[in-house]
Amino acid sequence: MATNKNPLRYLESRKNLTGSACGLVGLALTFAGVAGPYWPVVVAGLYGAGALIAPPERPPLPDFPDPSAQLDELRGDFGRLREYLDGVELPPAAAGRLTELTELLTALLDPGWVAEVLAQDPEGVHALSRAVRQDIPEAVDTFVRTRWWTRLTPGTEPPERHLERQLTLLHEEGDRLAAALREVEARRQESHTRYLEDRGRSR
Incomplete structure (x- = not known):
């Protein structure tokens, strides 16, 4: 034994x-x-x-941070990302796309009831984390690097085209997340309506 x-x-x-x-x-x-x-x-x-x-001993589960704590950390990282972006010079079209994207992310990450709904969606939190910590920095950094090489080799495809496309795709991803969160609230509202209707019929 x-x-x-x-x-x-x-x-x-x-x-x-x-x-x-x-x-x-x-x-x-x-x-x-x-x-x-x-x-x-x-x-x-x-x-x-x-x-x-006797049943075997079960070790305690790892104490991972809950989605709310992850959002708090993500807000801090998003603030650092915006400081980095403020120091990067972008073409007007790409800068406009980036502004639209950061405004959308700001609205989703802003503390309040929207963030409370988001905290209940781990996949949504992961998507925002990936955008803030990986996708946006990578898109901007590769643009800056490629732009330098493009100046040495004129006649190649402008790197801002890729940057604009990348920022557009990220904005569309954020729009889908916002739509999914809205759908959660819509289902909640519909559920409450049905509850009130059922309660009224039961009297």
Whole structure:
């Protein structure tokens, strides 16, 4: 029978507690005269059987931050992203697309009831986190790098076209997230309407 490597932890384990309870049953049988001269074997056997049938110890789950805490961290990262973007010079069209995107993200991340709805959507939180921490910085940084090389090799495709397309796709992704959150609120409203209607009919 396998035992815990830490003796103190094993003493408090389910296996030991269950085995001890079964062992006490064996002692009771001994005092009742049922076990006879073989009482040590009976007690040990019942202890072992109890330890075997006891459910295994379940380690505690990792304490991951909940979506609300993740949003708080994401707001801080978004603030740092905006500081970075303020120092990057972009063409007017791309700058306009970026402004529209950051305004949408600001509205979604702004503390309040919208963020409360968002916190209940882990996939939505993940999508925003990916946009803030990966997609937008990568899009802008690759544009800055490619623009430098384009100046050395004129006649190639302007890098701002890719940047504008990337920002447009990210904005569309944000729009879909906003629409999904609106749908959640719409279903909640419809559910409350049905509840009131059903309550009225039951009177």
